[in-house]
Amino acid sequence: MRAEPQSRAKDDTAPGRLRIVHVMRAPIGGLFRHVVDLAGEQAARGHAVGLIADSSTGGERAEAILRMLEPSLELGVTRLCIRRLPSWSDPIVAFRIASALKRLAPDVVHGHGAKGGLYARLPALLPFFPTLPHPHIRVYTPHGGSLHFDPDALVNRLYLSVERALERVTDFIPFESAYAQKRFARAIGFSHAVARVVPNGLRPEEFAPVTPIADAADFLYVGEWRQFKGVDTLIEALALIRDETGAAPRLALVGSGPDEAALRALAERRGVDDRLSFAPPMPAREALRSGRILVVPSRAESLPYIVLEAIAARTPLIATNVGGIPEIFGDYADRLVESDDPSALARAMIAAGGMDAATRRRASDQLAERVAENFSLTAMEEAVLRGYRDALEAAGCRRAAEAVLPQRA
Missing domain, CATH: 3.40.50.2000 (Glycogen Phosphorylase B;)
Known part of the structure; x- marks a missing residue:
């Protein structure tokens, strides 16, 4: 063009x-x-x-x-x-x-x-x-x-x-x-x-809640498949959850990037490759329907749109305490997880998966209200x-x- x-x-x-x-x-x-x-x-x-x-x-x-x-x-x-x-x-x-x-x-x-x-x-x-x-x-x-x-x-x-x-x-x-x-x-x-x-x-219409599809994965990653995005940490956390609970949850990866082959190889080495699905880039709200809880495991960020988009869509979210992400969370920044730490991320994923619906909804609404006021x-x-x-x-x-x-x- x-x-x-x-x-x-x-x-x-x-x-x-x-x-x-x-x-x-x-x-x-x-x-x-x-x-x-x-x-x-x-x-x-x-x-x-x-x-x-x-x-x-x-x-x-x-x-x-x-x-x-x-x-x-x-x-x-x-x-x-x-x-x-x-x-x-x-x-x-x-x-x-x-x-x-x-x-x-x-x-x-x-x-x-x-x-x-x-x-x-x-x-x-x-x-x-x-x-x-x-x-x-x-x-x-x-x-x-x-x-x-x-x-x-x-x-x-x-x-x-x-x-x-x-x-x-x-x-x-x-x-x-x-x-x-x-x-x-x-x-x-x-x-x-x-x-x-x-x-x-964000636009006002982006604050309409998104409902996951019936067979949505337990966890979701949306973004580039590059080293600083920390997707390898997420795969390691998935293996740790399997070791602790006896069963690895399902993880959907939506995006693209130069590290796809390395991520597939890591998942195979850790024995969780059958729990992963890879999908090409798509509009954020469409991608958010693919999983029940979004995970942003980044090692570095500035102010990621996907965090804003997930919060606006009322998608439960686990994110690392890097870059400008604490500025999005504001008073709720204590919910963030340290980066490059598979054990901490695994604990947060287990806790989020076991949270009752009312608590999860209240946490999502609090963040959505803050994002609507400030972004x-x-x-x-x-x-x-x-x-x-x-x-x-x-x-x-x-x-x-x-x-x-x-x-x-």
Whole structure:
């Protein structure tokens, strides 16, 4: 899917109307949902919006979502092959994205995730790249990204050095969680970027309860199958439950990722492979019907949508005490489990499975009420737009001052 970019029209001067281009890599997971929600809401408010994303990931589901969104995007959808890890093709892709941005002529270039953030901001560091001829701002939402890297590993030090260079040409950084903002401050630091916490948000209709199907698994995992998501810890916990109770509960895994083969091998070694089912990515509310209790065993997170979505759907939930998850739970954060601890996770799963229906419903309602009050899509979109406005104003003042400084010298 590739829409022909639309250059800035002469009459594109409506008061308050912005031209916004979102740049991301893989159209999967919570990052993709965030971009789709934000772009859709901004377009609905009358802004000219475009999206640039990878063409090699996401599959049919991403294609369907983008086809539904594209008619509302005045600046279209541009898809290129963008690799997750550093590649020889990166300079070529970066140049093509910079050229597309020059044709689209946005007021706001908003990069999402490590690779999207790189491509959105790189033209400001490389003078031989195509650049925008008019004042604009560069925005970066990490979505975890480089913040999940081990800062002591040599290759990750290089990544963080690049992030520090890019931060100096960044005007606004909306963080999904206070945790992400603090982690960024420690690992990368701030120079002049406007930085604010803008939590992910849900639509009102997402708070309708979801009922599990008749043959739903006892436990459910929804998300990427990657090491930092802790799915291996969940499989180990399943084996421990079998050892303690004599029978392993059923576990449904919904998603995709590079660690599928390793997870299948682990389940076979631990003797619980017959208790697992694997299913491809699907809409969250559909996936939540596949299990009775959702488990989020992550080793690292920022502010995961699946936790918000499960709480809104009144799906009982076990989650680890990492990243921004405690910010979602608030006063109920004592319900969270330590990460990377199969024994603690197994105990929590046994306790949740034995909880009576009334207690489970009361706990779910408490969390749903908190999420409804604090994590709305409308609040998220309004906070991002306010940040754009403030950053545009600050950037305009700064650039005007820089223009006269050489004359004073």
